[in-house]
Amino acid sequence: APEGDRGPRHSQKCLQDSSGSMQAPAAGAMSHERAGCPSLRSLTEDCMRLNPSFAGIALRSLLAVDLWASKRLGVCAAEGSAWGGARPLMKVVEVSGHGLPWLLGTAYGLCQSDSAATREVLLNLLFALLLDLVLVAVVKGLVKRRRPTHNKMDMFVTISVDKYSFPSGHATRAALVCRFVLHHLVLAVPLRVLVVLWALIVGISRVMLGRHNVTDVLFGLFLGYALYSVVEYCWLSPLSAPALFALWSS
Numbered sequence: 001a002p003e004g005d006r007g008p009r010h011s012q013k014c015l016q017d018s019s020g021s022m023q024a025p026a027a028g029a030m031s032h033e034r035a036g037c038p039s040l041r042s043l044t045e046d047c048m049r050l051n052p053s054f055a056g057i058a059l060r061s062l063l064a065v066d067l068w069a070s071k072r073l074g075v076c077a078a079e080g081s082a083w084g085g086a087r088p089l090m091k092v093v094e095v096s097g098h099g100l101p102w103l104l105g106t107a108y109g110l111c112q113s114d115s116a117a118t119r120e121v122l123l124n125l126l127f128a129l130l131l132d133l134v135l136v137a138v139v140k141g142l143v144k145r146r147r148p149t150h151n152k153m154d155m156f157v158t159i160s161v162d163k164y165s166f167p168s169g170h171a172t173r174a175a176l177v178c179r180f181v182l183h184h185l186v187l188a189v190p191l192r193v194l195v196v197l198w199a200l201i202v203g204i205s206r207v208m209l210g211r212h213n214v215t216d217v218l219f220g221l222f223l224g225y226a227l228y229s230v231v232e233y234c235w236l237s238p239l240s241a242p243a244l245f246a247l248w249s250s
C-alpha cells in the first residue's frame, strides 16, 4: 500500500516486537527502520505535519490574509496600478522617511549648533537613528522575508539587507522620530498632529508603494515606538558620555 494509506494500524504493528508487546522507541527505532517501518520520530513529524498546532494554523492564516491585503492595498506599486498617478507623491513621502536625509540633517545640525541643550538633543537623535539602522538590519537579516512580488526595486539608496522587508525601516524610523520630536520639541498642537500624521502616512505609503506587507509596517511602527524607550533609558548627557560631548564643545 502507498505510504499514506498504511495508517495507524501499520504504525502500531511496527512498534510491537514479535511477542506483541510495545517496545521502547529508542531501542526499536533502528531495527524497525531497517525493516522498512518508519521510526517513531518520523511518525511524530508526519503527525505534526498532518495535525499542526493551533498557533501554526493561526500564523499561516495571518500570513495569508497579510499577503492578500498587502497585494490589494499596493495601489501605487507601479505606474499602471489603480492609483499609479499618486506614485510620485508617495515617493516623496518615501524620501521624507529615508535614513540618509535624517542622518545627514542631524549630523549637520549637530555641527552647526552653538547651544549645549540643542547639541544634547541632536546627539541623542543621531544615536537613535544609528541604533534604529543597526536593529532593522539585524532583524531583516535574521528573518529574511522577501519583499512583496509586486514591488518594483527602484528605491532611493539602499543597503544590502534592504532586499528584505521585515520590518519596514521607514516605519521604525517614522515611529521613533515621531516620539522623539513630540518629547523634545515644544510644538503647537496642530504641528504635533502633523508629526503623528506624517508617521502614519509614511507607514501607509510603504504598503501602497508595494514595498511592504501590512505586518512589516505594523511591526516596524511597534519596534520604532519601543526603541524610543530604549533611547530615553540610555540618554546620552555630558555626565554619562563626557568624551562624546567634548568633541563638539571645543
Ligand SMILES: CC(C)=CCC/C(C)=C/CC/C(C)=C/CC/C(C)=C/COP(=O)(O)O
Pocket: 098, 099, 100, 103, 104, 107, 155, 156, 157, 158, 159, 162, 164, 165, 167, 168, 169, 170, 171, 206, 211
Ligand atoms: C552618520 C551619518 C551622517 C551617516 C551614516 C551613513 C549611512 C550608514 C547611511 C545609510 C543610510 C541608508 C542607506 C539607509 C537605508 C534606508 C532604507 C532604504 C531603508 C529601507 O526601508 P524599508 O521601509 O523599505 O524597509
